[in-house]
Amino acid sequence: GQNIDQPTEMTATEGAIVQINCTYQTSGFNGLFWYQQHAGEAPTFLSYNVLDGLEEKGRFSSFLSRSKGYSYLLLKELQMKDSASYLCAASDSNYQLIWGAGTKLIIKP
């Protein structure tokens, strides 16, 4: 079956770095997405990886290893506004997104 696993909740300190991991199993693979979702709002796109390696975009970076079925989202210089849920989603052979349950990130001062 198809499955996405990511931690339920993580806590980090303002200014620090946090890494949110995601493992996936899908029927076919057409890329891995990370979305940010603040409470009561729709998800917003953060990153897309389809090739192995690290994609850097400002304070946020995303890594993919296709052979391991593994990705992570790295957030640097954490700010209070980064407190949100981070959703990992894998695109399967039909380009349908398979969603993880999301990781709630709590930032403490």
Place this chain on the structure above:
Amino acid sequence: GAVVSQHPSRVICKSGTSVKIECRSLDFQATTMFWYRQFPKKSLMLMATSNEGSKATYEQGVEKDKFLINHASLTLSTLTVTSAHPEDSSFYICSARPGTDFYEQYFGPGTRLTVT
């Protein structure tokens, strides 16, 4: 670019009534639109996939007669919750995928439905 709107953003209705939610792609043509439901502190649950001009494909466990989806044009899809009950109260989110782009989905802002 790539803006998706949803209307209404919030709606409260009485049990037994029907509610229509609109999803529009404002600056691109969406051959495929997706409807999701999200319960508090839970991830997105795909309800159905709709392609312009054809019937929607519903996920297992989603009642197609209760959640009517119409994708009448390349920029508009509607979800009608018929004979709503309190358990239908949820956050409904649509997303749209451009015909030329198979990997990106653009999300609407969501609709908070409360059935009393």
